Amino acid sequence: MTSQSEHIILISPVGDLSAELIEAIAGEIKRVFGFSTETESVLQDLAFALDQNRNQYHSTLILDQLAAKSPGRAIRVIAIAQVDLFIPILTHVYGEAQLGGTACIVSTYRLNKGRSGMNISPKYIGRIVKEAIHELGHTFKLRHCPEHTCIMHYCRNEEDVDRKSDQLCRYCKVMLEDEIKRMKVF
Ligand SMILES: [Zn+2]
Ligand SMILES: [Zn+2]
Numbered sequence: 001m002t003s004q005s006e007h008i009i010l011i012s013p014v015g016d017l018s019a020e021l022i023e024a025i026a027g028e029i030k031r032v033f034g035f036s037t038e039t040e041s042v043l044q045d046l047a048f049a050l051d052q053n054r055n056q057y058h059s060t061l062i063l064d065q066l067a068a069k070s071p072g073r074a075i076r077v078i079a080i081a082q083v084d085l086f087i088p089i090l091t092h093v094y095g096e097a098q099l100g101g102t103a104c105i106v107s108t109y110r111l112n113k114g115r116s117g118m119n120i121s122p123k124y125i126g127r128i129v130k131e132a133i134h135e136l137g138h139t140f141k142l143r144h145c146p147e148h149t150c151i152m153h154y155c156r157n158e159e160d161v162d163r164k165s166d167q168l169c170r171y172c173k174v175m176l177e178d179e180i181k182r183m184k185v186f
Helices: 019-033 059-069 122-139 158-163 170-183
Strands: 008-013 037-039 056-058 074-081 095-097 103-107
Touching: 008 019, 019 037, 019 074, 019 122, 019 170, 056 059, 059 074, 059 095, 059 103, 074 122, 095 122, 103 122, 122 158
Parallel strands: 008 037, 008 074, 074 103
Antiparallel strands: 095 103
C-alpha cells in the first residue's frame, strides 16, 4: 500500500496496453530514479491534440493536459501512448518531456511498428522502456548526452535505440542524484 503522502511517479496508459510493458517500465523507474510507481490513466482522449493535416498527435499539447490532470502525490507523470506523436519541427518523435517539469510521454507507435500496444515483442519492450526512462530523465533536468551508450543519448532511429544501453552514464547519474537531492524528497 502507498500512503497518500508518499511521492510516486504516475504511469498513465492511453488505451489498453500490455501489462508486461507497464511492469517493465515500473521496474526500470524504480531502479533508475528510486521512486515507486502507480498506474492510473488520467488522460484517455487525445483528440484535442490531433493535427488533421499530419494525422499525428502534437505531443506538447498532451503534456500540458497531463500535467494539469496529474494528482498531487505524483511528482512526475508519464503517459504511454500508442499514436504517432510529433512536434512541429520534426517528422515524428518517440516521446517528449517538459524539461525539469512534471509531465512526459512516450509512444509505442514507431518503436512497435504501428502494432497495438497489447502485442509487443520483448525486443520492442526494451526499446520502449529505454525511451520512457529517457523522457523521464528530461523531467529531472537531464539533457541529451553525447555518450552513445547513455540512456540520455538522442536517438534518431531504432538502431540508435538498440545501440544504447539501459543505463545512465556516470556524468548523467551524478546530475540525476544532485537533482533528486535538491528536490529534498528523500
Ligand atoms: Zn530526449
Ligand atoms: Zn549521459
